[in-house]
Amino acid sequence: MISLFNRFYLLGLGAIALVLTSCNSGESSNSPKDMAGNASAGDALLGAGSTFIYPLFSKLFSVYHDSTGLKVNYQSIGSGGGILQLTNKTVEFGATDAALNEEQTQKISVPVLHIPMCSGAVVVSYNLPGIKDTLQFTPTLLADIFLGKVKKWNDPKIASVNKGVSLPDMPIIIAHRSDGSGTTNIFTTYLSKVNNEWNTKVGKGSSINWPVGLGGKGNEGVAGLIKQTPGAIGYIELAYALQNKMSYARLQNKSGKFITPSVASTSAAGNIQLPADAKVSLTDTDAPDGYPISGFTWAIIYKEQKYNNRSQDKATNLVQLLWWNIHQGQQYCEPLHYAPLSQSAQSVAETILKSATYDGKPILTEQ
Amino acid sequence: MQELTSQLVQKPSRVIVQDRKTKYTGRNIRWEGVFKRSLVITALSVLVLVVGIFITLVVQSIPSIKALGIGYLTGKTWDPVSDIYGAWPFLLGTLLTSFLALIISIPFSFAIAVYLGEYRPTGWLSGFLKNVVELIAAVPSVIYGFWALVTLVPLVRKLESAIGVAPYGVGIFSASIVLAIMIIPYAASLGRELIQMVPSSLKEGAYSLGGTQYEVIRDVVMPYTKSGMFAGVLLSLGRALGETMAVTMVIGNTSLIPDSIFSPGNTMASVIANEFTEADRAVYLSALIELGLVLFLVTVVINMIGKSIIKRFTHE
Numbered sequence: 001m002i003s004l005f006n007r008f009y010l011l012g013l014g015a016i017a018l019v020l021t022s023c024n025s026g027e028s029s030n031s032p033k034d035m036a037g038n039a040s041a042g043d044a045l046l047g048a049g050s051t052f053i054y055p056l057f058s059k060l061f062s063v064y065h066d067s068t069g070l071k072v073n074y075q076s077i078g079s080g081g082g083i084l085q086l087t088n089k090t091v092e093f094g095a096t097d098a099a100l101n102e103e104q105t106q107k108i109s110v111p112v113l114h115i116p117m118c119s120g121a122v123v124v125s126y127n128l129p130g131i132k133d134t135l136q137f138t139p140t141l142l143a144d145i146f147l148g149k150v151k152k153w154n155d156p157k158i159a160s161v162n163k164g165v166s167l168p169d170m171p172i173i174i175a176h177r178s179d180g181s182g183t184t185n186i187f188t189t190y191l192s193k194v195n196n197e198w199n200t201k202v203g204k205g206s207s208i209n210w211p212v213g214l215g216g217k218g219n220e221g222v223a224g225l226i227k228q229t230p231g232a233i234g235y236i237e238l239a240y241a242l243q244n245k246m247s248y249a250r251l252q253n254k255s256g257k258f259i260t261p262s263v264a265s266t267s268a269a270g271n272i273q274l275p276a277d278a279k280v281s282l283t284d285t286d287a288p289d290g291y292p293i294s295g296f297t298w299a300i301i302y303k304e305q306k307y308n309n310r311s312q313d314k315a316t317n318l319v320q321l322l323w324w325n326i327h328q329g330q331q332y333c334e335p336l337h338y339a340p341l342s343q344s345a346q347s348v349a350e351t352i353l354k355s356a357t358y359d360g361k362p363i364l365t366e367q
Numbered sequence: 368m369q370e371l372t373s374q375l376v377q378k379p380s381r382v383i384v385q386d387r388k389t390k391y392t393g394r395n396i397r398w399e400g401v402f403k404r405s406l407v408i409t410a411l412s413v414l415v416l417v418v419g420i421f422i423t424l425v426v427q428s429i430p431s432i433k434a435l436g437i438g439y440l441t442g443k444t445w446d447p448v449s450d451i452y453g454a455w456p457f458l459l460g461t462l463l464t465s466f467l468a469l470i471i472s473i474p475f476s477f478a479i480a481v482y483l484g485e486y487r488p489t490g491w492l493s494g495f496l497k498n499v500v501e502l503i504a505a506v507p508s509v510i511y512g513f514w515a516l517v518t519l520v521p522l523v524r525k526l527e528s529a530i531g532v533a534p535y536g537v538g539i540f541s542a543s544i545v546l547a548i549m550i551i552p553y554a555a556s557l558g559r560e561l562i563q564m565v566p567s568s569l570k571e572g573a574y575s576l577g578g579t580q581y582e583v584i585r586d587v588v589m590p591y592t593k594s595g596m597f598a599g600v601l602l603s604l605g606r607a608l609g610e611t612m613a614v615t616m617v618i619g620n621t622s623l624i625p626d627s628i629f630s631p632g633n634t635m636a637s638v639i640a641n642e643f644t645e646a647d648r649a650v651y652l653s654a655l656i657e658l659g660l661v662l663f664l665v666t667v668v669i670n671m672i673g674k675s676i677i678k679r680f681t682h683e
Contacts, residue, residue, distance in 0.1 A: 178641045215631075
């Protein structure tokens with residue numbers, strides 16, 4: 001009996017020892033220096049970031065692996081996490097729905113390239129039982145609703161842009177994301193641009209202090225609140241709305257047109273004169289056929305690819321992968337409800353990618 | 368530490384063989400020492416872990432403590448955009464949901480404890496009920512969250528429209544009901560065991576004086592078990608304070624201060640779960656970690672209060 005107990009006891013201690021040793025080795029492989037070593041031993045590229053782009057990336061990387069044999073390991077831990085991992089040099093590329101802010105740029109201290117991969121839109125979805133027509137919103141009206149100033153669905157402000165729709169006498173219930181998210185960032189950036197009161201009172205960010213409403217976790221959380229609550233209105237990703245056949249509103253863009261959100265109108269939003277670094281929010285676009293609430297998802301990499309003893313092969317592999325993403329890869333966007341890059345966005349992305357260097361020399365030469 | 372442990376593992380494994388053949392050899396006695404030492408080390412490592420967690424929380428909170436000071440606890444606004452962080456709405460939300468859940472759960476857990484402990488201590492029904500109650504504790508919290516979102520929230524919404532408050536469905540009330548269900552087993556199981564441990568001589572004495580079963584429970588069983596019952600309640604409160612997933616799914620997640628139990632709110636744990644991944648500035652991240660520190664301290668303080676109450680009851 002005692003020896004049986006002994007055995008169990010020793011087994012337990014052995015397990016602890018095992019855990020401790022494996023923890024240690026896990027830690028050391030996470031430290032940046034060893035990471036580069038490990039990564040060059042295996043050929044896989046490591047990436048982390050945006051959850052929004054994850055379905056597209058996993059499709060792209062699996063196709064790319066089939067054709068070239070290069071393995072890409074992408075972890076969808078959220079844009080902020082991706083930026084942090086790149087800053088700590090634990091991944092070779094990040095992906096983010098929001099360009100680096102000042103604090104992040106300062107922390108990373110060396111130039112980082114933002115390469116647009118695709119764009120996505122945020123739609124305004126609602127639940128009004130019995131109403132079949134698609135509602136339309138003007139920017140001011142949308143801001144007033146989310147500020148809590150328009151409280152009922154039959155408010156004259158809503159009725160005046162939706163003539164002929166019999167709106168119910170129902171309270172408006174706002175649903176928003178409770179988790180920090182790029183979707184919230186795009187949506188609030190838009191509201192800040194089009195409405196002064198929103199800009200000064202609430203502002204933009206991936207988490208904000210909502211003046212009214214209920215929070216749901218993730219697209220599915222917000223969609224659940226909208227579906228369940230009569231009179232609810234909220235914002236979700238276009239891809240999610242399309243997949244789940246949710247009703248969404250037409251929005252008036254800068255040129256005064258009411259635009260139905262779609263993959264095409266989202267791509268169109270990016271067909272404008274872009275700055276050379278592509279770090280631009282596409283919200284409230286100048287494009288006449290563009291849907292006004294959209295944004296790029298960028299891949300982010302260091303401009304100078306020689307760091308931590310990375311091999312030139314590795315750097316070339318990375319840049320070629322991204323080059324493939326913005327060219328051949330674009331055909332996989334639309335079936336997954338992502339908006340492919342517009343022509344102008346693609347050419348800006350090309351120029352940016354060509355500026356990547358290894359030891360001061362450009363990596364892409366002949367392309 | 369890890370080398371030491373592996374040494375400990377190596378040596379005694381040879382001893383086991385010795386153990387069977389000869390007793391009380393030098394090696395055998397040495398094994399006693401090794402055994403005792405490894406026990407102490409293992410037990411101490413738990414202490415080191417808790418202290419380590421506390422230190423990590425404090426160190427990581429320093430930027431936020433420096434920037435926000437004591438106003439952090441009383442601040443009513445949580446605005447990551449303008450770097451204003453006040454934890455009061457979440458502190459309130461945590462305490463409100465936990466205590467409300469406790470109030471809802473106590474009648475159920477006491478009823479289960481008394482029924483299984485006193486009225487039907489044996490038999491298939493008792494065994495079945497006992498297992499079901501323990502199963503409640505084993506169900507992952509995300510499943511409660513789903514169930515609440517799909518079933519409970521529409522019911523609460525109906526109730527809310529019937530009594531004329533804003534029919535959100537989600538909110539503090541829904542979160543408290545889910546929490547109440549989740550914490551029932553803690554107080555119930557402990558209570559049942561304690562009731563079965565009441566000496567039968569005491570109960571028999573009461574019966575022989577003409578007491579009914581209810582009177583025996585009220586005047587003998589309850590006074591005898593009250594400190595243990597209280598410990599069970601405390602255990603469940605600890606669970607309720609830190610519960611994250613199920614609460615996040617049904618509480619409504621707003622940083623506004625709740626004005627009734629039907630309003631949406633937020634708890635410290637769910638704010639951390641929601642915002643941690645995308646906290647993109649140093650102070651923001653630190654403010655979230657400080658929230659964890661506050662939650663840690665609240666749990667410790669409530670536990671200490673509970674312990675002292677138990678002590679007072681048992682010394683009476």
